[in-house]
Amino acid sequence: MKRMWLGLVTVFVLLATACGGGGGGGGESTSGGPSGGPVEIVFWHGNTDLALTQMNKLVKEWNAANPNMQVKPVYYGSSDRALTKVETAVASGVYPDIAYLYGSWAANIATSPALLTLNDFIENDPTFNWDDFWPAERFAATVNGKIIGVPALVDNLAIVYNPALFDQANLPYPSPDWTWDDFRAAAKALTDPATKQFGWAYPADASEDTVWHWEAMLWEAGGDILNADNTEAVFNSPQGVQALTVLQDMATVDHSIYIDTTNSKIQDVFNAGKIGMLVTGPWDLPGFKNVDYGVQIMPSFPGGDHETISGPDNWVLFNNGPDRAKAAFEFIKWYTDPEQDIQNALYTATLPIRQSELDVAGYQTFLDKYPGIQTFVENEQNALKARPVTPKYPMVSEALGQAIVSVLLGKADAQTALDQAAQAANAALAAP
């Protein structure tokens, strides 16, 4: 009896392992023969849906033209799941060749021994044209002089408004020389509790989304986040207070903001025609199928400018030996070339990552497909500053996020909240 069951169990386990799928040769360190042999590049991306179909098309094109450098795309999740996968890679020594890394991770990956720094590759390639990338992208991809990745995506924030609601309220549309007072007045006029309509909406989940919306306002007022060597918080300056007070007044006095503490409804509510203005990026445009919208650059404060904030992400290359490194660089160079990238942008509704893309044939198609996106492209020139590239930034962001939410919910006033946040941020910056 016992023997029979033991036997069955053994057979079973053997069957299970024998049938355990094909392949799986233990991770990424397959292929890549001696110099000159065919090489397989593993390409971790977060593309899904139409963007995925488009990417696969390009990968197929490349693979057909480059039998010696075959690219294998692997979906790796998004945001923190992707981070888990990348951290697992770093911890286990089983890395891909290229991975899409969010801009906020740049400061941390910079010191990883697995990273392939690109300075040499770029300098030795006269056709790469590093300066063709937007300044904000180059800033986000450079840590202490090391170029840690090739820009993968760029966007910025601008006003996206609902013209129909403006017409209904007999208001002129947002103009390029609006100030925040104009914005506030318009939002107030567009708010109607009876119809549950709001003038503005703000993501209030205390995440980076909450923070970077406000950081744009901080810069428009002429303020800064941290000091020059990223050791001290300076956002609780008079400019910071001015920027946060606008939020405070709009939220607690005018009640003209739809405050979304779960950051999940804003697009849907705008799409239903209940919000007059959003401050958001080009990625949202394809989702607004049920409303017409207009796009305008950010407002400013008296004495400030119409700066915006940009959020670039990077393709980061890992070191799996010189052959794969070279092949990976060649591929990513081709992939981010204007001809290819404009095709991707067509499906992802993100901005062209190279300035020369504006002259490429597909650019007009891109503009036609996403009405209003041209304003975003031009707005990239207003991305003059960038968020500090330091491993401590997430702590600074957390402190700011809580401060902004507490002001929006009417639990604190702008100066106190910012001072408290500055205290927390400084403590984090000082810690090892």
Place this chain on the structure above:
Amino acid sequence: MTKPIALEPPAVVRATAPHRRRWLPFDRWHLFLFPFALVMLFPMLWMLVTSIETISEARRFPPVMIPEGIHWQNYPNALKRGAFGTYFLNTFFVTMTVVVGNLVFCSLAGYAFARVKFFGREVVFMLMLATLMIPYQVTIIPEFLIVKWLGTHISPQIGIDSLGALIVPGIVQVFGIFLLRQFFRTLPVELEEAARIDGASRLGVLFKIVLPLSLPALATLAALTFLWTWNDFLWPLIAIMSPEHYTIQLGLMNFQTAHTTSWTLLMAANVMSMIPLLIVFLAAQKYFIQSVATSGLKG
């Protein structure tokens, strides 16, 4: 125990107390159960409705509950977005193996912990339970490292990027051991003792007496293990590197980007993914009938 059991039950035994006037044409529990069931089914209904809407209907809010037409194309369109046939086979193979493995290993272990007094039993049980007390976010990277080691030192079929990696870590789970331990203990121990006196081995008792009486518990274990393995997302994401080995949950990611979601296709794919789960449950719930056979003793 409690009151003595009558040897001769009266001729008529009713499940309900006698002499109850019936005000309604149906059992009054329906008054509670029917609306309750509707509330419970609400998200499923919402998923179904979304899966047959057009995209612009789905983006509308307040959410539309009665769509204008039935947009069946979402289903074949969803299937086209990924190699769902492969994903289904992968998921099915992994899930079935894990379920069978758990049924076998948890029965053996559960019985040992329930009835066999062996050295260190309580401590080992507590240790096993303790492994559940550490959040998975902490253990997922070292688990990957173990699987990598297994792949290079034992067999690539259970290493990284293999279906074996999805099977082996979950092939025996503490949930099953704990659940069966509890259930086995509720069975009358006299039955087992009688069998042992008659010369049966431990395994014999387990298979001939204990397991047949534990069908509801086994069905529960099978159904829940099936469900959890089928719906597991994070571990397959970390352990799998090639699209040929994706499971359905990974395939569902095809419908979500960081900022938008193809709701209609995602719901269609979700509905299709849930069908095997519902089938498994309907099969399992057949075991949830009062089995008179469980009462085998008098006095």
Place this chain on the structure above:
Amino acid sequence: MEATGRRRAPLWLRAVHSDHVAGWTLAGPAIFMMALFSIYPVIWSVILSFQRKNLLSGESQWIGWENYEALTKDPIFKTALWNSAKYTALFVPLSIIAGIFVAVAVNRKLRLMAFYRLAVFVTLAISTISTAIMFLWLTEPTYGIINAFLHALHLPEQQFLADTNEALYVIVAMTVWGWLGFVVIIYLAALQGIPQELIEAAQIDGASRWGIFRNVTLPLLGPATFFLVVWLTINALQLFDEIYLTTKGGPLYSTTVIVYYMFVQAFQNFAAGYGAAMAYVLFALILVISIIEFVVGKRLVHYSA
């Protein structure tokens, strides 16, 4: 195998047939697999908790007990502990009570019973994401249905997940709802094991339905209840997904529970060591509570007749 009354088998044979060998052989494979997949992760993560480590850059530094000391001074960690305790103290009893009630309700030979049971099971099969989205819509302060109802009944509208005082309770409701299927399925299986004769005998003796339930059914559900209390406590103290999908620990930390805070530290602030230390404090907490539950359980729970 020995036959009673004959000569006794030799010592070695008796040893092989002893309970200890039998027990370890039966439980051996399971124990081995568990050990294989947990010993190393425990060692790895305990070491991590004594380090300052960035899993992305790979930098690490041994700092001994510093992470644990920092936890004692961390006000947000204290908030997280308190929130986790509040949550668990509500979630576990509510789930058990609701579960018993529904399980008894669906343990009957009524028409449509398969439909009712299916309805309960469906909540289990649906992904947490779908449940979260549904609750987000229902409880949306401005446009959600629940507030619409309250408004129609002339009751004050609530902010739910946007209110620092209410958010955690909404999460309790959401998770009790989400776990109901699990609790019911366990109780259903347990109810099958209750011999009909006991119920019938009690009825014959004239006991009321409530009396039968209290004196016959409930005690016999003891083992299942014990299982559920332990299982639900372990899971409740590790609440994460629902928070991640809805409130992200807010507003203003009112729904920050231990595992969520651990996640923020490890995956957003890149302080994996600090996160690991938190995990082990949580582990100690869960272990202590579970041991207490076992000790109490030993005294209160009857097993077989």
